[in-house]
Amino acid sequence: MSILRNFIGGSFGEPGSPESIEVRNPATGEVFAAVPCATETEVIAAVHHAALAQKSWGRLPAIERGNALRHLADIIEKNAGRIGEALAKESGKSLADATGEAIYGVELMRYHAEWARRIEGEVIESDTPDETLMLKRAPIGVVACLIPFNFPVYTLVRKIAPALIAGNAVVVRPSNNTPTSAFVFAECIAEAGLPAGLVNIMTMSHEVAEVMCKRREIGMITLTGSVAAGQVVLDCCKANIAKPSLELGGKTPVIVEPDADLDVVTKSVLAAKTAHCGQVCTSVERLYVHASIHGTLLEKLRDAFERRLYGDRAGDPTYMGPLANAAARLRVHHMVERAKAEGAVIETGGYLPEGSGYFYPPTLLSDCRQDMEIVQEEVFGPVLAVIPYTDFDEALAMASDHQFGLASVVFSENYRKVMKAANEIEAGELYVNRFPADPYQGYHAGWKRSGLGGDDGKHGMLEFTQTRLVILKH
Numbered sequence: 001m002s003i004l005r006n007f008i009g010g011s012f013g014e015p016g017s018p019e020s021i022e023v024r025n026p027a028t029g030e031v032f033a034a035v036p037c038a039t040e041t042e043v044i045a046a047v048h049h050a051a052l053a054q055k056s057w058g059r060l061p062a063i064e065r066g067n068a069l070r071h072l073a074d075i076i077e078k079n080a081g082r083i084g085e086a087l088a089k090e091s092g093k094s095l096a097d098a099t100g101e102a103i104y105g106v107e108l109m110r111y112h113a114e115w116a117r118r119i120e121g122e123v124i125e126s127d128t129p130d131e132t133l134m135l136k137r138a139p140i141g142v143v144a145c146l147i148p149f150n151f152p153v154y155t156l157v158r159k160i161a162p163a164l165i166a167g168n169a170v171v172v173r174p175s176n177n178t179p180t181s182a183f184v185f186a187e188c189i190a191e192a193g194l195p196a197g198l199v200n201i202m203t204m205s206h207e208v209a210e211v212m213c214k215r216r217e218i219g220m221i222t223l224t225g226s227v228a229a230g231q232v233v234l235d236c237c238k239a240n241i242a243k244p245s246l247e248l249g250g251k252t253p254v255i256v257e258p259d260a261d262l263d264v265v266t267k268s269v270l271a272a273k274t275a276h277c278g279q280v281c282t283s284v285e286r287l288y289v290h291a292s293i294h295g296t297l298l299e300k301l302r303d304a305f306e307r308r309l310y311g312d313r314a315g316d317p318t319y320m321g322p323l324a325n326a327a328a329r330l331r332v333h334h335m336v337e338r339a340k341a342e343g344a345v346i347e348t349g350g351y352l353p354e355g356s357g358y359f360y361p362p363t364l365l366s367d368c369r370q371d372m373e374i375v376q377e378e379v380f381g382p383v384l385a386v387i388p389y390t391d392f393d394e395a396l397a398m399a400s401d402h403q404f405g406l407a408s409v410v411f412s413e414n415y416r417k418v419m420k421a422a423n424e425i426e427a428g429e430l431y432v433n434r435f436p437a438d439p440y441q442g443y444h445a446g447w448k449r450s451g452l453g454g455d456d457g458k459h460g461m462l463e464f465t466q467t468r469l470v471i472l473k474h
Contacts, residue, residue: 002033004179006203007186008042009049010196016042021176021203026092026322027312027357033090035179038204043212046171049197050142051217054169057198058139065165066116072192073109076102079188087153087181091324092357093276094317098153098181105157108440112161115461119166126471134470139167140243141219143464144212146233147182148224149175149324150279156182158440159222160199162461168220171212172201177324179203206232214239220464223247224281226378227449245453245463247446249378250406252436253286253399255421257392257412258293260433265411266300269384272435274308274320274362278382279328282407282429282436286375287386288395294388298366301386302347305362310382312357322358323381329358332381339365339374344385370398378404392417400426405447407436428454 003020005012015036023033038046057065076083084099091098124133145159152174160170174182186201204212213221213236222245223233230246237244256265272284289297310320323329329352336350349363360381368375368385375385389395392412399408408427412418418432428445429436438444438456445454453463 002180004033004035004183006036006038006042007183007189007199007201008046009200010190012186012190021179023090023177023180024325025089026177026324027314029326029356029358033180035176035183035203038202038208040208040211043171043202043204043208044215046197046200046202047142047212047215047217050169050171050200053195053197054139054141054167057164057169057195058167060167062116062119062165062167065167066113068192068194069109069113069161069165072188072194073106073113075188075192076109076185077106079184080106083153083181083184083188086184087178088314090178090180091149091152091276092313092321094313094321096317097313101151101153102181105154108154108157109161111440112165112461115162115165115458118458119461119465130474132472132474134472136468136470137166137462137465138468140464140466141168142217143168143170143220143222144218145170145172146209146221146223146225146229147172147174149177150276150281152178153181153185155224156185158455163222163464164198166461166464168464169198170200171218172199173204173209173212174201176203210236213237213242216240218242220245222453222463230451243466245455246451247281247406247444247455248449248451249404250281250283250446250450251285251376251378251402251404252282252407252409253288253402253427254284254409255392255395255399255411256287256289256293256297257410257414257417258290259413260293260411262293262297262300264433265297266304268435269301270304270308270362273384274382277310277321277323277360279324279380282438283380284384284409284435285379286399287384288389288398289386290395291388291390294386298347298364298386301364301384305364305384306348308362310353310359310361320362320382323360324358326358328381329360332360332379332383335374335377335379336363336365336383339368339372339385342369342372342374344368344372344374349382370401376403392420396421396424400424402426403448404450406450407431409435
């Protein structure tokens, strides 16, 4: 079994406590690694190291920071296979998918490195003669980055790359479900020669994470996680009025119009719903189907879901993999059981498989209603609720009548209906005739309880800055 170490102040030190966290392979349930449980003293030291490193890092010309990120990206690319091996074992992904996630992270880091010459301020006209107003962008300081389990390598880069190019230092807490890939990533940081303390990566309990986030030096907390986790982060932000950036729950609605290609829809829905066992923030969770094609599409989906195999992707990478842990599997199954009790029909799936690993079959539910829990709450698993509608306005209203507003999808060839959705749907993203993929030059931001702030693109990078207005008399 691997025994790993926290990365604090530029080195892997001996743990400050004998307490550790077991890491399991979700495809087998077996413990394969242990990571340290950082103490309060260690996280306070890490924040202190970050604050010291940030002062000189923030004063560097941005082009030098960009060069450092490009060098780091090269080293991550060189070690993508090692990162992928760790990620595949801790997450249940195939080796190809896990290595691909590391490569995608490399491309994202190179993208953010290019902002070095594009971080812009503004010159604003003054009302006073012989005076100029200049709005400058400055780093925030130390950013606490809280990483989810579903895409731990990509999300780590998604947070630290824009933070670093903007001149900040970071303290990173990986998910306790998927921390081993983060420590391979930390080895890359050490090899890249970044200033000691600029990036710190530590595993810890929830209680110690709160201590870290409430430190006076923390100027921003960025989280990808649940609404409940976001509410805890907001409480932490209150301590020092730190800036929050939160990507929280999602419940992606998909509207399928009669003119849609149902074979394309079926293939796309199956791929989106079973990717990483449905553990994707933008995964389709509500399928609104026009009544005239409801029966036909339901039959196609039932057949596709029944034929989709699941199992250990280390043996067959074409399988759908497992859920993150035993608790996640039970939570998903209990939601399906409650949906059945409320009147939903289980077309296929909906049972707990025997054997090892945290697997759950692709599950299709019909006869669902807008007021059901399975339609109102995020499942985060391979479960799809299907709801018929009679006209587009009704479907658009149901898609928007929700606590979440992260991503949305419309399948239609009618440009007037598509533009109506583009102007009216209550979500941060709308995908037309395709499923979400979070282009990193876009802006991934949720409405309502799906979050505050956002990631990716120019606007995501600027989240990691603050402004300074200079009023210059001349």
